[in-house]
Amino acid sequence: MPIKRKPHLSATFALLPTWLVAVVVFIGTMAWSIRLSFTNSTLFPSSTYVGLAQYVKLFSSAKWLASLQNVLIFGVLYVAGCLLLGFLLAAALDRKIRFESAFRTIFLYPYAMSFVVTGLIWQWMLNPTLGIQASVRSLGWETFVLDWVVNRDMAIYALVLAGVWQGAGLVMVIALAGMRGIEAEQWKAARIDGIPVWRIYVSIILPQLGPALAAAGMLLAMGVIKTYDIVVAMTNGGPGNSTEVPAKFIMDNLFGRQNLGLATAGATVLVLGVIIAVAPFRYAIYMRNRAKGVA
């Protein structure tokens, strides 16, 4: 092709701003942050290196350790809850249901709302003096307790409840799309063999939805690591440290407590966490593609 060289220049040129973003923002600022995590920076960046001191301080901070534990509990329950409820909803909607599209609309609408809105709604619903607890008690069940948002031991589950309410619809959409892609012949064959419907879903449909559900799970898990807004809106980390999360710890130290070194150390740990979480998935996909010969 004689005209090949010149047009490629425009393509390269068109990608320049994106190169700039990738190199300066994604690599440059990350390197800067990681560098800061090895210094004794507080309000302003300092260039006095202190080795791993900030990391030592980080992992001896009760708040940080609590936030790690919280995000783990929240993450596991939130992802599992969304996957389970989403799959069940999709399976139910796949059973030739009346008003299917109305149901689908209802299950998905929370996903369109922000975490701040989600957090505030559930904070109000779970309000112990005026919320669900008060209503149930006024019906005559005087000892009913639903004080999750103000209860140290239960606050994290309040976040899970709100999170699943918001995110289950996403899994439902993805799972339902997967179910609709399954060949009608498989259904016929399984029915002729007399396999009960629930077994078809568990043993035949579920394995085929594996990749789609894994993608949805990944998407939700990435959200877990970034969890911030919903906590700020719903509990602001309390009561005590019971709903502190790493992203919030970092933000507080970055902008509230002027503790740059500690905050960037926390952020670096968070990035490492993402890499550790994503690497096996990427590796599996890479190996699978290579096995198929399409790498």
Added chain:
Amino acid sequence: MARSHPNGPRPTQITAGRIGLYAFLFIAALFFLLPLYTMVVTSLKTMDEIRLGRIFALPETLDFSAWITAWSGACMGTTCVGIRTGFWNSVAITVPSVALSVFVGAVNGYALSLWRPRWANVLFGLLMAGGLIPYQIFLYPMVRAMANVSLYNSLAGIILVHVIFGLPLVTLLFRNYFVSVPEELCKAARVDGAGFWRIFFEIMLPIAVPMVVVVSMLQFTGIWNDFLLGLVFAGRDNLPMTVQLNNIVNTTMGERNYNVNMAATILTAIVPLVIYFLSGRWFVRGIAAGAVKG
């Protein structure tokens, strides 16, 4: 064969299983709708009525004063101007951010998939990695860098930040879309002497209109719902609605006006909700497209 509907005739017999199925669906629907219902009825009550502690009861009389207060009189700290400034700030932030990021993302996707200049795969890999990494690691250096060029705490600054952090997803979606466009189309146009930009504006962009719609909706709801970036980069005069809503609800002194809080919450949620209810399948398509990474 892909189905958009279940197969076969609708079952006519009523069995225990069918009843259980519908019971599950109705209970689930109740769980999903209850918060919305609660929000709406709370916003229409007076504080005296709310203090009775019947959160699910219908309001005795429809009282819209909480809505008016939420829009134009609710207090954030000592300023009591309601959430309307946040609403207009969010509009001013979201509209240009969406337009810019969709344009840049479309050009990226087109260049990466149909022209494949040198290092294209490296750039794409960098973008995807950038999209996975938590924002916290970028924030402080970005604040400093933007302060140096006077973009920190400005409308232009927050728009730029949204465009930057939107790039990975938007580029991915357009790249995946343009990959399915037959390469011959591009080659033929090049033989006819059309250049990079002409092919983009006259052939590719018109083809990609459905993707433009999907991505715009995804970006619109995403940016409208953003809290973190607005909080850090927008500055006091441009705080988006989500940040102002949180300030109204969580930083008030004295008694909380739950009716005003809920009205403000609905007002903040209403824009993405309207988009969702009007666009239905498009929204679903956007989510599905965004989910199939990997």
